[in-house]
Amino acid sequence: MNKKIIISVLVVILIILAISVYFITKKGTNSNEKQNVQENAQAEQKEENKEEKSMYSTGKHHAQIVIKNYGTISLELDADMAPITVENFANLVNKGFYDGLTFHRIIAGFMIQGGDANGDGSGSPKLSDLGLDVSGDNDKSYCIKGEFLSNGYNKNTLKHKEGVISMARADYTQTYSKSLTTESYNSAGSQFFIMTADNASLDGYYAPFGKVIEGMDIVHKIEKVEVKEKESTSSSSDSSSSEQKEKSTPVNDVIISKVSVETYGVDYGKPETLDTWNYNDWVYKTYGINLNQYQQ
Numbered sequence: 682m683n684k685k686i687i688i689s690v691l692v693v694i695l696i697i698l699a700i701s702v703y704f705i706t707k708k709g710t711n712s713n714e715k716q717n718v719q720e721n722a723q724a725e726q727k728e729e730n731k732e733e734k735s736m737y738s739t740g741k742h743h744a745q746i747v748i749k750n751y752g753t754i755s756l757e758l759d760a761d762m763a764p765i766t767v768e769n770f771a772n773l774v775n776k777g778f779y780d781g782l783t784f785h786r787i788i789a790g791f792m793i794q795g796g797d798a799n800g801d802g803s804g805s806p807k808l809s810d811l812g813l814d815v816s817g818d819n820d821k822s823y824c825i826k827g828e829f830l831s832n833g834y835n836k837n838t839l840k841h842k843e844g845v846i847s848m849a850r851a852d853y854t855q856t857y858s859k860s861l862t863t864e865s866y867n868s869a870g871s872q873f874f875i876m877t878a879d880n881a882s883l884d885g886y887y888a889p890f891g892k893v894i895e896g897m898d899i900v901h902k903i904e905k906v907e908v909k910e911k912e913s914t915s916s917s918s919d920s921s922s923s924e925q926k927e928k929s930t931p932v933n934d935v936i937i938s939k940v941s942v943e944t945y946g947v948d949y950g951k952p953e954t955l956d957t958w959n960y961n962d963w964v965y966k967t968y969g970i971n972l973n974q975y976q977q
Contacts, residue, residue, distance in 0.1 A: 737768040749936040755897035762837045763828040763890040768952040779940040793876035806871040823954040830885035839889035841914040842952040864958040877904045907932040
């Protein structure tokens with residue numbers, strides 16, 4: 682009798698254990714399934730955020746530059762090669778930054794350069810030009826990373842062939858110090874140039890981001906305009922490290938009437954920006970001299 686009771690108790694215990702194991706296993710399975718669902722949802726959200734960031738981050742896009750009294754230059758922009766550069770250019774275009782500016786620097790057999798708000802190669806765009814909600818002291822000049830090999834960026838394999846559009850930048854190494862290589866490489870803002878002939882010496886040192894697909898006859902017509910000599914400013918964002926004086930300033934303004942980029946009705950993200958190099962700050966950090974006190 683006692684033996685039967687013991688066996689019955691053991692059976693009950695085994696049943697209870699089996700039921701407990703079942704529910705524990707089921708709970709663990711549900712928990713894993715819930716976790717998998719959450720992880721999948723997070724992954725999908727990341728992909729959506731990546732897509733929403735900017736359509737200009739990848740692929741090819743089309744732009745047009747209308748030049749007063751000359752005609753229209755059509756461009757294909759390559760965001761696969763230079764995503765930050767294309768994104769920056771497109772944002773400035775969409776905010777109307779380039780409309781009314783000029784091609785201020787023209788060298789026959791080399792390139793035509795434009796996109797400077799000052800009209801002389803010395804200017805930089807401001808954060809508000811990108812449509813950012815900033816004002817006063819917060820509305821600072823900015824620049825972008827140079828997407829080319831010498832600056833540690835190896836994805837841009839575009840060459841400076843005839844018709845290629847590339848970003849102009851400053852060269853502080855010649856004017857101030859050879860130690861300012863990185864600052865020079867990362868000094869492009871809004872100025873661009875279109876090649877009128879092949880020039881391999883620029884490859885790896887400037888950021889090409891597209892090419893002319895229609896209107897090279899207009900580019901060549903512009904490069905033949907009458908130019909005069911102008912002494913370059915020390916902060917000029919020129920596309921070559923030539924002499925301080927060069928005959929490259931058009932006698933008559935070559936005006937950019939309108940620049941447009943096909944947006945397909947989408948509002949794109951803003952490019953990653955950097956602070957512009959400041960001469961006074963550099964002098965203070967390097968020599969301990971506060972030039973600001975003498976300029977007040």
